Amino acid sequence: MSALQLDDEHRQFRDLARSFVAEKIVGQHEGWEQSGRLPASMFTDAGGHGLLGFPVPEEFGGPGVDDFRYHAIIVEEVARVGAAAAAIAFSLQNDVVLPYLTDLADAEQQARWLPGTVTGETVLGIAMTEPGTGSDLAGIATTAVRDGDDYVVNGAKTFISNGENGTLFVVAVRTGPERHGGLSLLVVDAETPGFERGRNLDKIGLHAQDTSELAFTDMRVPVANRLGAEGDGFYQLVRNLPQERLSLAVGAVAAAEGVFAATREYVEQRRAFGSPIGGFQNTQFVMAELATELDLARTFLDDCLAQHVAGELTAARAAKLKWWTTELQVRVADRCLQLHGGYGYMREYPVSRAFVDARIQTIYGGTTEIMKTIIAKDLGL
Numbered sequence: 001m002s003a004l005q006l007d008d009e010h011r012q013f014r015d016l017a018r019s020f021v022a023e024k025i026v027g028q029h030e031g032w033e034q035s036g037r038l039p040a041s042m043f044t045d046a047g048g049h050g051l052l053g054f055p056v057p058e059e060f061g062g063p064g065v066d067d068f069r070y071h072a073i074i075v076e077e078v079a080r081v082g083a084a085a086a087a088i089a090f091s092l093q094n095d096v097v098l099p100y101l102t103d104l105a106d107a108e109q110q111a112r113w114l115p116g117t118v119t120g121e122t123v124l125g126i127a128m129t130e131p132g133t134g135s136d137l138a139g140i141a142t143t144a145v146r147d148g149d150d151y152v153v154n155g156a157k158t159f160i161s162n163g164e165n166g167t168l169f170v171v172a173v174r175t176g177p178e179r180h181g182g183l184s185l186l187v188v189d190a191e192t193p194g195f196e197r198g199r200n201l202d203k204i205g206l207h208a209q210d211t212s213e214l215a216f217t218d219m220r221v222p223v224a225n226r227l228g229a230e231g232d233g234f235y236q237l238v239r240n241l242p243q244e245r246l247s248l249a250v251g252a253v254a255a256a257e258g259v260f261a262a263t264r265e266y267v268e269q270r271r272a273f274g275s276p277i278g279g280f281q282n283t284q285f286v287m288a289e290l291a292t293e294l295d296l297a298r299t300f301l302d303d304c305l306a307q308h309v310a311g312e313l314t315a316a317r318a319a320k321l322k323w324w325t326t327e328l329q330v331r332v333a334d335r336c337l338q339l340h341g342g343y344g345y346m347r348e349y350p351v352s353r354a355f356v357d358a359r360i361q362t363i364y365g366g367t368t369e370i371m372k373t374i375i376a377k378d379l380g381l
């Protein structure tokens with residue numbers, strides 16, 4: 001029996017999410033890949049179907065349901081069909097950025113920011129990484145200098161997901177010299193003078209996801225847009241990262257299961273030397289190994305999801321889950337591509353997209369190496 005309990009309401013919600021994906025995403029995704037970004041209408045359509053902002057309180061337009069399983073179901077359904085860019089967008093909107101607003105913003109800030117996150121009119125992003133620092137979060141150099149009721153922000157961010165579509169960003173800035181205690185989080189409207197989007201970066205995969213540079217030049221951000229106390233930024237980021245990593249793992253396992261299912265069909269149909277390639281012992285062994293690993297991944301993931309729902313998922317366990325499931329996703333995509341032969345290298349075969357899309361998963365949200373440093377620290381090493 002799975003550690004993760006889903007009731008009838010979750011199952012009904014999965015049906016809703018699945019039909020949304022079939023109707024609004026599957027047929028359109030290729031076009032979005034060509035245009036290099038998701039359309040703003042995907043977010044408002046998702047909002048219209050009730051797929052955004054489950055924990056947002058009713059007074060701010062949400063259902064007020066603080067149950068991570070709903071958000072996990074959406075990411076799963078989107079990732080399973082290979083729409084990785086859209087899966088990342090849902091993950092960011094619902095799981096990565098929203099908690100900063102629901103958990104750390106005060107009532108006045110919530111009234112300003114939350115309603116649009118539920119309708120999809122507000123597209124969220126988070127800007128931590130800079131050209132000079134990624135893994136080393138505490139190395140952030142973007143400055144925010146207090147001037148009256150504003151901060152004056154100068155600096156640059158890079159690799160920011162939803163960078164072109166985003167309308168509201170949580171931005172990590174330096175408000176003091178202390179390595180950890182000198183960071184703060186500001187919520188920045190993309191319309192703010194001095195906020196500039198750079199290039200939509202040219203990636204090897206995730207072509208429908210807009211990943212951009214952002215530049216801030218004498219950008220005045222009201223002090224009223226700071227989350228929590230000045231100097232709390234690093235600790236606020238660390239607090240929210242386990243859910244971000246869990247959400248990435250949800251996408252990783254579902255995407256790997258999706259590519260495995262497609263490959264299973266392929267090896268039954270494709271023939272060589274007079275028989276289906278699924279009849280070769282090598283193919284059978286590869287598929288048997290992947291089926292076993294996916295079973296392990298699903299069991300581990302469900303256990304972590306159950307722990308998270310109970311408020312018990314630790315940073316170290318989320319790190320274990322993140323590195324292991326994303327490395328598995330890369331391995332599954334690679335081995336499935338091999339079983340497709342030359343067709344696997346052709347863009348028209350979904351496995352080729354799964355291969356390039358998977359590759360980023362072991363890097364963002366904290367690299368595999370950084371996950372291992374967290375685990376080693378937890379081991380007391």
Ligand SMILES: Cc1cc2nc3c(=O)[nH]c(=O)nc-3n(C[C@H](O)[C@H](O)[C@H](O)COP(=O)(O)OP(=O)(O)OC[C@H]3O[C@@H](n4cnc5c(N)ncnc54)[C@H](O)[C@@H]3O)c2cc1C
Nearest residue numbers: 126127128129133134135159160161363364365366367369
């Ligand atoms: C497509 C995409 C989307 C992204 N989206 C966002 C986003 O929305 N918001 C955001 O803020 N960032 C985002 N990022 C940035 C991402 O989180 C960083 O790229 C990642 O954290 C790694 O940082 P870095 O690229 O600076 O690599 P570096 O930190 O320079 O790391 C380079 C290598 O050194 C290793 N390394 C570093 N430190 C250690 C250590 N202590 N021990 C062992 N090895 C180490 C790393 O594991 C890696 O292999 C995104 C990146 C990409 C590519």
